[in-house]
Amino acid sequence: METSPNKTTELIIIGGGFAGITLIKKLKNKHVNITLFDKFNFHTFQPLLYQVATGGLQSNSIGIPFRKIFKKYKNFHFRMEEINEVDTDNNLVKTQAGSYRYDLLVIATGSEPNYFGNNNISANSISLKNINDALSLRSTVFKEFENALFKINVEEKKVLLNFVIVGGGPTGVEIAGALAELKRHIIPKEYPELNPDLMNIHLVQAGNRILENMSENASNKALQYLKKMGVLIKLNTLVKDFDGVKILFGNGEMLEAATLIWTGGAKGSLIQGINNKSVAGNRYLVDEFNLIIGYGNIYALGDIASMITSEYPKGYPMIAPVAIQQAKILAINLIDRSKNKQPVKFYYHHIGSMATIGRNKAVADIFSLKFHGVFAWYIWMFLHLFGLIGFKNKFFVLIDWIWSYFTYEKSFQLIINPLIKKFRKNL
Numbered sequence: 001m002e003t004s005p006n007k008t009t010e011l012i013i014i015g016g017g018f019a020g021i022t023l024i025k026k027l028k029n030k031h032v033n034i035t036l037f038d039k040f041n042f043h044t045f046q047p048l049l050y051q052v053a054t055g056g057l058q059s060n061s062i063g064i065p066f067r068k069i070f071k072k073y074k075n076f077h078f079r080m081e082e083i084n085e086v087d088t089d090n091n092l093v094k095t096q097a098g099s100y101r102y103d104l105l106v107i108a109t110g111s112e113p114n115y116f117g118n119n120n121i122s123a124n125s126i127s128l129k130n131i132n133d134a135l136s137l138r139s140t141v142f143k144e145f146e147n148a149l150f151k152i153n154v155e156e157k158k159v160l161l162n163f164v165i166v167g168g169g170p171t172g173v174e175i176a177g178a179l180a181e182l183k184r185h186i187i188p189k190e191y192p193e194l195n196p197d198l199m200n201i202h203l204v205q206a207g208n209r210i211l212e213n214m215s216e217n218a219s220n221k222a223l224q225y226l227k228k229m230g231v232l233i234k235l236n237t238l239v240k241d242f243d244g245v246k247i248l249f250g251n252g253e254m255l256e257a258a259t260l261i262w263t264g265g266a267k268g269s270l271i272q273g274i275n276n277k278s279v280a281g282n283r284y285l286v287d288e289f290n291l292i293i294g295y296g297n298i299y300a301l302g303d304i305a306s307m308i309t310s311e312y313p314k315g316y317p318m319i320a321p322v323a324i325q326q327a328k329i330l331a332i333n334l335i336d337r338s339k340n341k342q343p344v345k346f347y348y349h350h351i352g353s354m355a356t357i358g359r360n361k362a363v364a365d366i367f368s369l370k371f372h373g374v375f376a377w378y379i380w381m382f383l384h385l386f387g388l389i390g391f392k393n394k395f396f397v398l399i400d401w402i403w404s405y406f407t408y409e410k411s412f413q414l415i416i417n418p419l420i421k422k423f424r425k426n427l
Helices: 018-026 046-053 119-124 131-148 154-160 170-190 216-228 320-337 374-387 391-407
Strands: 009-014 032-038 042-044 063-065 076-080 085-087 092-095 098-101 104-107 111-113 162-166 200-204 232-234 239-242 246-249 254-256 259-262 266-268 283-285 298-300 352-358 361-366 369-372
Touching: 009 018, 018 032, 018 104, 018 320, 046 131, 046 170, 046 374, 119 239, 119 259, 131 154, 131 170, 131 259, 154 162, 162 170, 162 254, 170 200, 170 216, 170 352, 216 232, 216 352, 216 361, 216 369, 266 283, 352 374, 361 374, 369 374, 374 391
Parallel strands: 009 032, 009 104, 032 076, 104 298, 162 200, 162 259, 200 232
Antiparallel strands: 042 063, 085 092, 092 098, 111 266, 239 246, 246 254, 352 361, 361 369
């Protein structure tokens, strides 16, 4: 923050995900004027989106307004706007409401689904990147249960109750486990006219194992759990096309399903105005200080940033711990910059990874230790509960988890018609 003692640095942050809010917290009431831009007015705790999508949590339990988080910050401002373009020559960000000047710019826009150019899959599938997606998926799932009751033909019922998840990472695995629990516990109790055996959950993975970024032990245990829960798993399988009813796999096989859930890839949410030479693989190339290559006052954090190292030749993984750690180091460097101190280089400290598959079932790799089963599930719950912002959110999530555990119920099954995907053909 190269500025005179009497001049406040204008810092604009684009994106209120894990990186954005961490950076703001670390710069609380410092000699910098912060303006956060986001298309939503709240932060979303994304790791629990799948529970909103399957009726286990209400959406406001994992979302909290930015103004509530930072209400005691004297140097914080929020604008609910999407950034159309960055004018790097004049240090301006452009929105529909006008242009805003910055001294320093931090791009933390996160990621969006990567459909690898397949327009049919993009148009006809459901992703899970924000609360709108989660509510859309929830409404779609429970509406398909209702639709199946009208069908006399068993094959037509099966199509409506075929749920295909593309992508065997943590999100795909967690959705598959949650849907399997709906099949086992919710359909028999709340849809007694519906035969639960007609519902099938398919998990499709392009690689040779699920949870590829975790240990083989975690991958194998997760596979065992899912199979025991009745999830049908296809490994080494690509999805080539989906027209809303028929799914075409890379090996030529075809499956009819009403719902395809896409967790099969992500790419950075780029903004116009940054030189293409600073972009690789839909992410901004950054140096060891998270400065975008070619710029002296524009930083990128989290999923949108690609920091190439010998250990990570394609950049650090697109996960929350990376974003949080980068934001903490950048905050230190921005404070030290005003004092003419040398900046600190960023090094990612990988603590571990985990995924939950369902009740009493989870896998966790923490440092060199491997856990699975009930103990891993408790670790997963504790860390996710701790990660939520606000006592109220923590309290209500804990209450919902306890209620669900002892009653085997999902409390939030409202079908909101405008949020149901309109792509499916009549069946």
